[in-house]
Amino acid sequence: MDQTSPTAQIAQLSSVRDLVLKDPSYWPQVVETVLSVITGKIELRRWGADFLAETFSTPVVDARAKGELALKCLDSILLLVQEKETNILKSIVQCAASIYPMVFKHICNNRNDAEIWNKMIAIKQKILNLWDIAPIGVRISCIKFVQRVILVQSRGVTDPRLIDRSEISLAMVPANHPLLSLPALDAEAQGLLDRLLSILQEERSEPTLITATINTLAPLCKTRPPLLQKIVTAVLAYNPFTNMPRVVSVSERLILISIEKTIRIMIQNVGRANPQSPLAGRMEQHIRRLAAAKAEMNETRKRAASSSDADIAKRQKMERASAVPPISPPTPTPPPAPVYAPMPPGPATYAKIFTLATDPAMTSFDGQQLPIDLVLRIVVGSMYSMDSNNLTSAIAAVKERYENVLANPPSAAPPVAAEGAKQEAADIKAEQKAAEEEEDDEIQLSLGEFRLPPPPKxxxxxxxxxxxxxxxxxxxxxxxxxxKSLIARKSKLGVNRxxxxxxxxxxxxxxxxxxxxxxxxxxxxxxxxxxxxxxxxxxxxxxxxxxxxxxxxxxxxxxxxxxxxxxxxxxxxxxxxxxxxxxxKQYHKWMMKVMESIIPFLAQGDKIFIRMMSEIPEIPLELIERVKGLCLDPDRLILGTSILQYMAMYRPPVKDICLNFLEDLWINHPETRHNQLRKYMAKVRPSVLVEKIEAPVDPTPAPAPAEIAAAEAPAAAEQA
Known part of the structure; x- marks a missing residue:
């Protein structure tokens, strides 16, 4: 392989990095070597940005050496901050956040070094421009940089008995400094703080930006008491559940829970550090308000997942019916049938036979004036709304009138009336004949059994x-x-059921x-x-x-x-x-999908997840790695280690994998060690504990990764 290729150079640089991790005294010489190749191809620039971020965030490098290296790296940082790649920008902004206090301290002690300060100002201005337009990861790094600028350009504790002489703040700046103006620096810090708090006031801010902002505000409250009032007031005015949609998805619910937990921890820490603060009551009230909103969201989710109100009402009726024996209601007494007046005297007509109403306005109304479709709607609607007893009585009254007319024709009548009666009788006979003919036609045209047409496709x-x-x-x-619980179920046949x-x-x-x-x-x-x-x-x-x-x-x-x-x-x-x-194969796909959705919501006391892990038929390595991730969360450490121990004891196919994970946690993650894990490791792999005693590890801690979470903890060595 060509030794001048980027891959070969990165391999050589990585070997050199391994050397300085074992002996940090070589770190300054390695940094100077990296600066000479950091302007090469994109692979080298990416590796160099990560290495610089690690250099100024690791505690193994001496603080004085860091201060000297920071001045030498300004040109390279100013060059890399112009890059477009996200990974390079993230690392270089983190690096700038680490060196800003060191450069500021150097300028306080070297009044005329305008060249260095101008380079730092150019870097700061470029980062502030990236704050609003860069990708989310870079913007989070910019938030960390802004926090460092606010810390440096604001005043700390005013009590001279509590002042930390190694702290870098405006207290270090001489009154007549030619490059650093106290009012201008303080005004810039206040403006950056307002801009930082505005993220909590926007209607649609990214959840990751909100979480990063709240996490950066906590150190400001602790180390900058003059800023406490403004910061806490802004946080108390923010409620993530205010604009919550009516139907909350799983991802949205997880985001809201995460933001609520971040706010709650921040307020509790501030309240614990300032118990006599006048904002203590408001902070407690805000915590209760967030808890109530979270409970309401969970209750709304449960109601949405449960059955509808109609199903609930139906189930309640069924439960009441099964609890109380049914009582037969008494048979209601039907209302008396209406009595219709006899047909008016005079010549018999169809109008007199079928008119049962006695109201003159109704009897004199000509129905032929109405459209046929309206008449049909009135008739059909009346038939559906009419009482069946009344309809039967009306039909019987009309039938009786008709039979009386046929049985008792008028014997003597005036000529005109007789002619009218004859005409009406003839009309009646003609209609009867037409009805009979129509009935005969229907019989002749009968097609047999009727069947419904097939449904449309x-x-x-x-x-x-x-x-x-x-x-x-x-x-x-x-x-x-x-x-019902598994114990309360009636089926006891096992696999034979x-x-x-x-x-x-x-x-x-x-x-x-x-x-x-x-x-x-x-x-x-x-x-x-x-x-x-x-x-x-x-x-x-x-x-x-x-x-x-x-x-x-x-x-x-x-x-x-x-x-x-x-x-x-x-x-x-x-x-x-x-x-x-x-x-x-469907098992692995859906099993991981279910577990990935459940794990983020697990709490310390969720023993149900252990039960699930014990009853699923197959446990892949991917799922065990996700369980190992629980062990790195301080809030769920006991739960994660308990699951790994349980699987090691009762799931033989994954026993060795779980034990290897537990051993890795014990050796490489000291924060996960607790008495329960110590007892178990002493029982299953005592050699791990013996090796730790007989061959102790170098007390120098391993360098922290160049991540924002590691950079948030203010290191005294960086501020010296």
Missing amino acids: LDAAQAQASSIAAMDRMFSVIDSFEP LAASSWDREGWIALLIRMATRGSQNDTFVKSEPGIAPTCLANAVRERLYQYVIADFRTRWDIAVTWLNEEWYNDKIMEKSEQGQERE
Whole structure:
């Protein structure tokens, strides 16, 4: 390989870095070598930016040596801060945040070194310009840089008995300094603080920027008491739940919980350090307000995941009906049938026969003036709203009138009246004849048994919507049942039981799970059409099961375990068939998806997750690595180590992996050591503890990674 290629040069530089990690005395010479090649190709610039950030953040380099190196690196930093790549900018802004106090101290002691100060001002101005336009990662680094500028350009503790002489602040600046103006520096710090607090006042700020801002405000409150009032007031005015959407997704809920926890820890630390502050009452009130808003969000999520109000009311009625024996209501007494007046005297007409009303206004109204469609709507509406007893009585009255007219024709009548009666009788006979002929025509045209036409064929979107609606109805049925613990269930047959022996909660769950795992492996709702991608029914059911489980995993974890066991079993069965040779395995995919969604919400006392880990059929290395990540969280350290110990004891296939992880935590992460882990390691791998005693590690701590979290802890060596 060409020794002048960037890959070869980076390999050589990495070997040199390993050397200085073992012997930090060589660090200044290595930095000068890096500065000579840092202007080369992009790979070298990227490596050099990371190395400079690590140089000024690690505590193994002497503070005096750091101050000398900071002056030599200004040209390279000014060059790299013009880069466009995100990784280079992140590292170089972190490096600038570390050296700013050192350069400021140098200028305080060297009044005429205008060249150095002008370079630092140029770097600062470039970083402040990047603050609003750079990617999120770079903007977080800019927030850290701004925090360092505020710390340096503001006054610290005013009590002379409590002043730290090694602290870098405005107290170091002489009154008549030619380059540093106290009013200008203090005004710039106040302006940067206002700009920093404005992130909490914007309607749509990035959650990562809000969290980074709150984390940088805590050191300012601790070391700069004059700024405490302004900072705490701005934080108390911010409530992440104010503009919360009505329906909160899992990612949004996780973001809100994270921001609420950051604010709560910050306020508690400030209140603990300033118990006599006049803002103490407001801080306690704000913590309670955030807790209430968080509880309301969780309650809203549970209500949204539960059944509808109609289902709840129906379930309550069923429960009351099952608790109290039904009482037969008394049979209501029907109202008396109306009595209609006899037909008016005079010649018989159709109007007199069918008119039952006695109101003159109704009897004199000509219905022929109304449109036929309006008449039909009135008639049909009246028939639906009319009492059946009244309708029967009216028909009987009309029938009686008609029979009386036929049985008792008028014997003597005036000529004109007789002619009218004859005409009406003729009309009646003609209508009867027409009705008989129409009936004969209907008999002749009869086509036999009537059958409904087939339903219309559904298109792709309709079929998909119908399938999803059917799934939603099945899940609503599940919600109508009260969940039972595994011990309280009636089925005690174990593997010999039927999957769905009764239509209870377990039966519906088993039906849905079997639909996902065995119902249709390659079928789709519909065939692919233009504009609509085919959707696999099994995957749709799986996605709905996933959403249902994570909505309230603490009460639905048993559904997740049953589902994942079915997926694992089905994967094994499909491996033996021709159809499953090219089939994607579903167990690992959905198991990791469920676990990735549950792990961020785990608390220290969530023993349910240990139960889940013990009952899923297979545990991959990827999941164990995620559990190891819990051990690095101080709030969930005990839970993470307990899970690894449990799997090491009761899951033999992953025993060695879990023990190796525990050993790595004990050796490389001292903050994870606690008595429970010590006892367990002494039992399973005592050699780890013996090696730590007989061959102690170099007391010099390993260099911290060039990350913002490591840079947030103010190091006394950097401020000296």
